[in-house]
Amino acid sequence: MSRDIREVVRDEPLMRDRLLELLADGPLTVPELAAAAHMPASEVMVWLMGMRKYGYVFEEKGPGRLFEYRYSAVKRP
């Protein structure tokens, strides 16, 4: 990670809506979401895990033995 973690974390409220918009069309893995957002995957990981902790997204296992997690937006009223 090239940016200081504090700086990356601080951007979570800034990035949240954009990531949720990208997830609106269906679940994505971290690298897929990072590519769609044009942001480094390591930073997207930090934001997404924060959003998971605070109930904005949830995960599901992908297919196969070596599955990956995919994340979806929690529907909010």
Added chain:
Amino acid sequence: MDYDALVVGRGIGGMESALKLGDMGYRVLVVEKEASVGGRMVLLSKVFPTLDCASCIATPKMAATAHHPNVTVLTDSEVEAVSSDGGGRFLVRVHTRPRFVDLAACTGCRQCEQACTVAVPDEWNGEMVSRRAAYIAYPQAIPQKALIERRGTSPCTDACPAGIRAHGYVSLVRSGLYEEAFQLLLEATPLAATLGAACYAPCETVCTRGELEGPVAIRRLKRFVAERHYATADGPGVTPGEPNGRRVAIVGSGPAGLTAAWQLARAGYGVRVFEAGPEPGGFLRQAIPAYRLPAELLDQDVANVTALGVEITTNSPIADVAALKVEGYDAVLLATGTPESRPLGIPGEDLEGVQAGVAFLRDVRAGHPPDLAGKRVVVVGGGNVAMDSARTAIRLGASETRVAYRRGREEMPAHRAELNDALTEGADLELLVAPVQVIGDADRRVAALRCRRIELGEPDDTGRRRPVPVPGSEFDIECDVVIAAVGLTTAVETFAGALLGAPPAGPVDERTLQSVIPWLFAAGDLVTGPSDIARAVGQGRQAAQAIDRWLCGERRGLATVPDPLGVVDRAEVLARQKSHSRRESGLRPVNVTPRPRDFDQLEPPIGEEDARAAAGRCLDCGVCSECGQCLPACPANAIDLSMRGNDRSLEVGAVVLATGYRIFPADLKPQYGHGRFANVITGLQMERLLAPTRPYTSVLRPSDGKIPMRIAYVMCTGSRDESVGNPLCSKFCCMYSLKQNQLIMGVLRFAEVTVHYIDIRAVGKGYEEFFEQSKGMGVNFVKGRVAEIRETPEANLILRYEDVDHGTLAEAEYDLVVLAVGVQPNQDLGQLLAAQGVAFDDRAYVDEVDEDYRPTATSVPGIFVAGALSGPRDIPESILHAGAAAIQVAAHLESLKAPA
């Protein structure tokens, strides 16, 4: 004696000592610096070698300590002083930081945390995920109560004379909560757009980001928030308070008057504003040029005030304030500003073509500009009115605009941006000159301004160097118009002495803004002398508060000017990060061009995306932004931002030091890349990934969230390593790594785990068997040190290592690397203890001077040590050691009772 024993630190060691002493009937005070008790253990996944759940062991102990009748616990607290009374007892001073949450009321529902707009790294989760400024440390934390991390008032908020919580609205904009930001502004003043367009923004001058690429565009964000509200909403969205039957008259509708009117109307007062001019706004309407503050913006702000039922009567100059009282107003507030210009006081001032600065600006804004086309204008003065006058003259077509000022450029009181913009637009400076006479032609029209050169002498009482005229240096500046902008004064004479005659404190009380006539108050420039919009707004708020208190005897729902916490140190803010990436504001700059000819607003508005990005540059200096979102979110009404810390002085019979160890900072081994390579993590971070309350979905790579299939452990990171000054073995890293290996193989069934080790230290009951079990599960052990770690473009890691068994140097690629970091002594209390004579060993652990006969006793009778503070210890050893400390304390306490 207040307590029999003080236990410092509430990890597993401190808890054990406290519980044992409590069980024996001693009264124990436990002081813990963190927000929760439990120390490190509760954050671990499982414990070796039993693989029992760590929190299942720690949590009951934490609860027992919290509820033990003989044990009192202070979290968020630190021991600041310890001194022996000479008779075996100790006097201690304990400082408790404010939590900003009422512990009795908080139910631990975490609604504040959900609502909070500030994200910081979660130290309880190895900084792999965020937490909020308002938070509960972790799910098992005891007490299970929120706290708010507030390191102080952010510099921007602290600097705002209007008491606007600047950091708060910046943080709301960053979160996309624009209406909430607007409402936060309205708590201070109705003049959101006005300040957003024309405030001199002292907040930006002190903004910590200014130490990097430039301050956060705090002021322009305010305008964005206001314009967005005005574009979408009808009315301010604020309901006036229940009418309280009291009426207040306000004389003057500048920022002070309008703000006071707003505040009082919100609190239920009937308010009428009397304005001498044809439209409300004071200088905002009459003096500030439209290119800085368009009338439409001001109109929208004024509409906020009238929407609350405030009546504004224009063209109504008030001369007799007593008459207002007779009319039935309960209080009168004078907020008439400084409408009069100071004269130049030189011959020829009555010639045609000499005008006062404010009168000139007023005429222009009223739509009666003088004809300056092709004329040569000299503006006398160096303040903001002079700059506004010069820039207005240029717009009216003056062929030449000079600003004559008696000191140097550095001494000019004008705001820097105003001065620079005036120069860009084509004003010339004539510095170190003082006017001595206006020369007229035969028709008594201005022909020239005679000036004298000035030298700067000693500083005067304002700190600026005193201007000293140079004899015989007179010269003439030929011109057609002279605009005098050398200062403004009040027009209090109008009030027939109502405010005068109360020397020496001046016309009003500085704090209450009340005059010698109790029902008469004054605020704004009338009180302070010429200042600025934000200061006048602050005065308006202050006056409203004082009037409210005077009339109703209490503060009822009236937004008070916040009581700041003490401003946070900007150097400390910057030091929180190892590096700061460059982040330009991205906002279109103000379009200042030479010789403008219109009064169009110069500063372009900003769009949503730019505003949010601009707010994203904020460094969250105070951590909590005071945005206020947690307040309504809390169903228990437990948040109290006005809470302050406290100090206690206590007498105790004995002290147990149990502040544990400190984890070796892995970035001190730069060749391993921790902090640079996303997939190099520490053993403690892996503990969190394996814990039930983990930060991630599972054990995943921080670089991309993928499941790691090849995992390496680098043992003895920071231990047994002279290159980092620690030759000691940390004792438990081998065992926790073996434990993690087994847990990983349970979670990730197909993962390969390799341990690069020097030798495995499995000394303890069942430990060797545990090691054998790991081997049996397929963990791969490679003997030899790791020299360096490199990163591939896929964020995989190449380890270069020695393979002692095969006598080779080799490389291998992994998906994730775990550094088995060791420990260092915790030196938090080092100086304090050393001053009391507590001895440390040569590695800075607290010395147990007589370890064989009196384990846990330090060099000072009555002070004992428990757990990892006197050397690396695992959990079973820490518990044993802490139990021994309790026995030693009991013996000491009994010896105090024994007759001499």
